[in-house]
Amino acid sequence: MPRHIACLSFDFDTWSGFAARGMTTPTPVSRGEFGVVGAGRILDLLGSRGIRSSWYVPGVVIETYPEACERILAGGHELGHHGWSHVPPADLSAEREAEEFGRAVESIRRLSGQGPAGYRSPAWDLSERTLGLVLEHGCRYDSSMMGHDCQPYFARRGDRVAADAPLVFGEATDLVEVPISWSLDDHPHFEFFRSGGAVTPGLANADAVLGNWIADFEYMRRSTEWGMLVYTFHPYVIGRGHRMLMLEKLIDRLGRMGAVFLTLDQVQQEFRERVAPGQT
Template identity: 40%
Template sequence: MTTVCLTFDFDAVAIWLSTFKQTSPTPLSRGEYGANVGMPRLLDILKKRDVRATFFVPAHTASSFPDMVRRIVAEGHEVASHGYIHESPVGMAIDDERALLNRSIEILEKVAGERPLGYRSPAWDLSDNTIRLLEEAGLTYDSSLMSDDFQLFYARCNDKLSEEEFTPGETSSIVEFPVAWELDDYPYFQFSPRPLNTGLRLPSDVYKAWVSEFDYAHGMKGVFTLTCHPEIIGRGPRIQMLDQLIRYMQSLDGVRFKTMTQATAAFKNQQAV
């Protein structure tokens, strides 16, 4: 059985305020596009194909676009944590990181009506404390690391690195869904002068790349995790390409689409056998 986890980082305007630090009208309008144009198109496609997905949502997005977050849940999808205002945890003091994580979870629970069980770092990077803080907060999975491609694993804590050697730390209870730039729409499609990123690839080229990745995952009965952003994948030709990709995966035997919470439960049950 091959599992497909479609994931979407619903950053809205938070990424421009925090990560990119561009708050003039045009950058912010890209975030509005994601919320007001990209998200409805995306949800319509998922509804049409009867597919459930996982949406990683900064607390700032939930507060700014609560009706869209509630629509995500109403249509059977999962909402997971993506920081408070799309901030990086790297280098953050543990008390500050804990406070922001707990505050973001509380806001998501208030808006979405259910407590999130997963986390994805806005930086696709973690602090030395993040995994333990996720355990402390009662979360069950993360999707920020790259030490595998199509196999889930338990994230570690307290790795040790020196000029002499690397020593892996102890295993946590947090299930890790590995990510990859090859399976992210941002590097393929996004054009941004600051910082410079010159994507703008043809959707047909990206379709071929993602199908090749999926075929390999399917051959090993793995977990295929795709990361997209509503303001990027929501453009007309790209949303059509995503629909084509979903239809292709649905046409094959032994493929199931799951939210990450569903996939986490299946992984833990399998591990317990």
């Protein structure tokens, strides 16, 4: 029987993503703080539709806004690992990456009473060490890579990559990769950035983006018997009024198309029941 899954995921970064880029003056900090307002709106909407979702929260945000994070858990949503700071692992030394990874695990454990099931790297940029840390700390899945659009797979580590040589594949792990895409992320579509001499325009028409996102789900329905799509949102982005209306339309349209809404942890469990390691 066909089964098509929609995962609603939220990177609750607030000000941490700006701080990781050196943007620590009052205006970018306040821009990130709006994420707490947006998170409340999102949780109200999800609650009204009876939908569980996955939230990825840096440790510094958990420690800054514990009440907001407690509300995520109280709503039955998944709390995932999103680093301690929002500095990408690829930009950290081995020692600092390991220290920050463990520190974030402890923040999640103190808040929720258990370690995270899944990991999502800040800015979706892993180091060659990251998957080892994910496995070492008992996570069951990662959601930072883009090797498929609608099928999970078992992540590899230890690939050897050079610009002037064929790719040498590393070992398959028991870590399920629940893939993501920038095209299904609200940030590049909507956020305006000006940094130095570079400008990222963003500010797209929400209905045009909605059309793309619905079309991706429709293509998955036509091309697969079992598939999943991960939509990624940032509360300080999607929480603006016209985008909240778009999110509401997305949820309701997907529901009419037969979407099953699951957390990413539920997806990785279902995937493991369908295949054995090494099959994909």
